[in-house]
Structure formats: C-alpha cells, structure tokens
Amino acid sequence: MSERSQTIWKLLVTFAILSLIAGGFSLYPKNKKYGKIVAKSVRTFGTDKELENVIEYLEERLKQRGFYQFSLQKQPMRLTNVLTLADGSGPSSRRSRSALRVSMIYQSQKKFQAQLNYRGKIYTVSNGESIPSLGKVVHIDDKQVVMKRENKILSYPAPGTDRQDALEISAEDFKRGKI
Structure with a gap:
C-alpha cells in the first residue's frame, strides 16, 4: 500500500x-x-x-x-329523630300526641316562659296564664312547669331532665314550696 x-x-x-x-x-x-x-x-x-x-x-x-x-326500627339519618327543634317538633313530638309536653323553657326579662306542646298545638306560656282545656300555669322554673289541671297540681319536666312523665304534687307540698 x-x-x-x-x-x-x-x-x-x-x-x-x-x-x-x-x-x-x-x-x-x-x-x-x-x-x-x-x-x-x-x-x-x-x-x-x-x-x-x-x-x-x-x-x-x-x-x-x-x-x-x-x-332498623327508626330512621337514624332523620335529623328530627335526634334534635328537638325550636317549634317543638322532633323526638318528643312522636310520643303520645294527646299528652302535654314541655318543648322548652327559657328566661325572658328575669321571668321564665315555657313552650308547651299539646295535641300538635304549640302554646307559649308564663306564670299565671290559663290555657283552655289545659289548665292554669302556676309555676315555671328551669327544670319544670307546674300546672293546675282538673283539681290536680301536675309538674311537667323540661326537656333534658331525668324525668320524662308528669308528676302529681300534693297541694300541701306546693304551698310549702316542695316542688
């Protein structure tokens, strides 16, 4: 090459x-x-x-x-099964509708007022008021509403207290302040 x-x-x-x-x-x-x-x-x-x-x-x-x-016996997802609403509906409204129930008790201007539910009607009451067919409200405090109905003095518990049903009070106990 x-x-x-x-x-x-x-x-x-x-x-x-x-x-x-x-x-x-x-x-x-x-x-x-x-x-x-x-x-x-x-x-x-x-x-x-x-x-x-x-x-x-x-x-x-x-x-x-x-x-x-x-x-399930009840519907757990319905809010009214859990909460009592301001208009008195909720779990307590499905109880005996003919029974008188206290929906709520509130204090207004240093005196107590209550909202009562009776046969689907809502009543706002204070001490001394009379409701036809129900009776006269004689006392309201933060735990109960005391009414005179049919010559009986009955104490209705506020929502959230231990008692659920009305309790009859003797006239002597009421006069002595043992409510």
Whole structure:
C-alpha cells in the first residue's frame, strides 16, 4: 500500500475511534437517565400491583358486606329523630300526641316562659296564664312547669331532665314550696 493510502486509513481509523469516544461521552448520561427511569418504572409497576391487591381485597370485603341484613326500627339519618327543634317538633313530638309536653323553657326579662306542646298545638306560656282545656300555669322554673289541671297540681319536666312523665304534687307540698 502506498503511503497515501496508509495515511487515509490512519485518518479514517482515528476519526472512527474519536467518533466512538465522543458518542460514548454523549450516550453515557443518557444511559444513566434511562437506567433511573427503568428503576422508577419497576417501582411504579410494583406499586400498581400492590394497589391492585388492595383493591381486590376491598372489593371482596364489599361483596361480603352486601350479605349483611340490617333491620332498623327508626330512621337514624332523620335529623328530627335526634334534635328537638325550636317549634317543638322532633323526638318528643312522636310520643303520645294527646299528652302535654314541655318543648322548652327559657328566661325572658328575669321571668321564665315555657313552650308547651299539646295535641300538635304549640302554646307559649308564663306564670299565671290559663290555657283552655289545659289548665292554669302556676309555676315555671328551669327544670319544670307546674300546672293546675282538673283539681290536680301536675309538674311537667323540661326537656333534658331525668324525668320524662308528669308528676302529681300534693297541694300541701306546693304551698310549702316542695316542688
């Protein structure tokens, strides 16, 4: 081979080696990035498998819970089953509608007033007032309303007290202040 051919071959081989080295330097960071992406995707796919297992478990539990039978006597999601509202409706309104119930007692200008519920009608009363067909209110305090009905003195408890039903008080106890 002539010197000219040898020089051309040497230049071509040198250029090829330099190209391979330059390509290696440019591909190395890309390869490193690719390795990180592959490692991250393996973790992600593993997480997806774990997530699928959790979803399968939850779906199985949901199927099992579908077989449960609940029988509720009352509707617990109705707010009026829990709270007594300002107009006197609520849990107490579904009790005996013919019974007299105290919906609430409040203090206004240093005297007590009460809201009574009788047969679906709401009465706002204070001491000394008379209600036709009910009787006369003789005393109101923070725990009870005392009324004179049919020659009897009856104490009706306020909502939230321990007593639920009316209590008859003797005339002597009332006069002595033992209410």
